[in-house]
Amino acid sequence: MADEILIKPDLQFVKRIMAAGGQDAKKCYQCDTCSVVCNLSPETSPFPRKEMLQAQWGLKEVVKSPDIWLCHQCSDCTVYCPRGAKPGEVLAVLRQMCIEEYAFPPMLARMVGDYRFLPLLIALPVVLLLLALKITGRLAIPEGDIVFSKMFPWYTIDIIFLGAAGFALFVFAQGVRRYWKDLNTSPWKVRLKGSLISHLIPTLVDIIKHDRFKKCETTFARSINHLMVFFGFVFLGLVTAWAFLKEWVFHQPGPYFIFSPIKLLAMVGTALLLYGIYQIIVARQANADKAGYGTYFDWQLIYVIVAVGVTGLGSWLFRLLGIKILAYPTYFLHLASVFFLFFYAPYTKLAHLVYRTVAMLYARMADRGF
Numbered sequence: 001m002a003d004e005i006l007i008k009p010d011l012q013f014v015k016r017i018m019a020a021g022g023q024d025a026k027k028c029y030q031c032d033t034c035s036v037v038c039n040l041s042p043e044t045s046p047f048p049r050k051e052m053l054q055a056q057w058g059l060k061e062v063v064k065s066p067d068i069w070l071c072h073q074c075s076d077c078t079v080y081c082p083r084g085a086k087p088g089e090v091l092a093v094l095r096q097m098c099i100e101e102y103a104f105p106p107m108l109a110r111m112v113g114d115y116r117f118l119p120l121l122i123a124l125p126v127v128l129l130l131l132a133l134k135i136t137g138r139l140a141i142p143e144g145d146i147v148f149s150k151m152f153p154w155y156t157i158d159i160i161f162l163g164a165a166g167f168a169l170f171v172f173a174q175g176v177r178r179y180w181k182d183l184n185t186s187p188w189k190v191r192l193k194g195s196l197i198s199h200l201i202p203t204l205v206d207i208i209k210h211d212r213f214k215k216c217e218t219t220f221a222r223s224i225n226h227l228m229v230f231f232g233f234v235f236l237g238l239v240t241a242w243a244f245l246k247e248w249v250f251h252q253p254g255p256y257f258i259f260s261p262i263k264l265l266a267m268v269g270t271a272l273l274l275y276g277i278y279q280i281i282v283a284r285q286a287n288a289d290k291a292g293y294g295t296y297f298d299w300q301l302i303y304v305i306v307a308v309g310v311t312g313l314g315s316w317l318f319r320l321l322g323i324k325i326l327a328y329p330t331y332f333l334h335l336a337s338v339f340f341l342f343f344y345a346p347y348t349k350l351a352h353l354v355y356r357t358v359a360m361l362y363a364r365m366a367d368r369g370f
């Protein structure tokens with residue numbers, strides 16, 4: 001006879017799932033249609049039916065399951081669910097809770113996931129940047145040609161943004177360490193095969209090519225749109241690293257010639273970012289009825305990316321047009337939105353980049369259908 005399993009439901013956990021956007025989880029009657037239609041679900045112990053049961057029963061351990069990250073929220077399951085339980089959305093909420101579980105401090109993660117704290121979260125970079133202007137005596141619009149380093153010298157930018165990036169990396173490192181430990185001690189623990197490095201490379205190739213994402217049917221276009229945003233970020237990341245090298249190693253700080261390679265790469269990156277995110281918004285609106293509208297957590301990241309792209313493009317255009325009164329404030333907003341993106345990355349949906357990579361690596365090592 002099988003061993004008895006003691007189940008400890010957590011009603012608060014169920015309430016939190018429902019409040020965060022998984023209010024339809026209770027409608028599930030375990031027909032398993034979702035697991036059958038999901039093209040990403042492995043044959044053994046498939047998702048998302050079992051996660052729906054765990055969510056309904058308040059089994060909190062589900063947020064530690066690597067399977068919730070193997071889902072790419074393509075919504076095929078949501079379209080076919082006969083009960084309208086929206087399993088794709090429920091898994092998205094569980095991923096948000098996983099991010100909250102491993103982020104430090106947890107309270108900041110809760111605040112980021114709650115729209116009521118948004119003004120406070122925005123206030124942090126705004127106040128910090130205003131303080132930097134005050135300390136350096138640059139609160140007024142600078143005289144003469146528009147040169148953004150007159151407002152924020154490069155060393156000020158580097159101190160603020162290296163600090164923000166360092167903080168985010170530290171929080172991520174802590175989260176990944178705890179997550180990996182839990183994966184290897186939780187009920188999902190399996191015998192892993194091969195070395196970490198030998199599996200990490202194909203995992204990264206899979207992510208870069210969006211191979212699994214492309215298996216989605218209902219929202220197939222999302223894989224292309226997501227790819228554009230992804231490469232937009234990669235290009236802009238390269239531009240930042242390039243500018244950093246020019247400044248600190250070659251002592252050639254900007255502004256750069258409009259057709260210089262660094263500017264051209266920045267333009268391509270911004271165009272990909274903005275066009276990709278625009279298409280994501282359009283597709284989400286168009287598929288809202290069948291695939292679900294998405295949660296506050298989803299939309300928050302979308303709007304932060306829009307803010308980064310629009311203010312980046314706007315400050316560049318206003319500078320070219322010589323409209324000082326708009327160029328400097330737009331640049332200020334650009335810096336505030338980039339700070340928001342970096343500093344809060346371990347708590348926002350952007351953290352999926354890290355936790356999904358870890359879960360996919362684990363799944364590959366555990367031979368979960370890769």
Ligand code: SF4
Nearest residue numbers: 028029031032034081
């Ligand atoms: S979520 Fe829907 S499709 Fe999946 S098991 Fe429940 S009722 Fe069936």
Ligand code: SF4
Nearest residue numbers: 038071074075077088
């Ligand atoms: S949203 Fe897509 S990937 Fe996720 S469980 Fe549903 S069908 Fe599978």
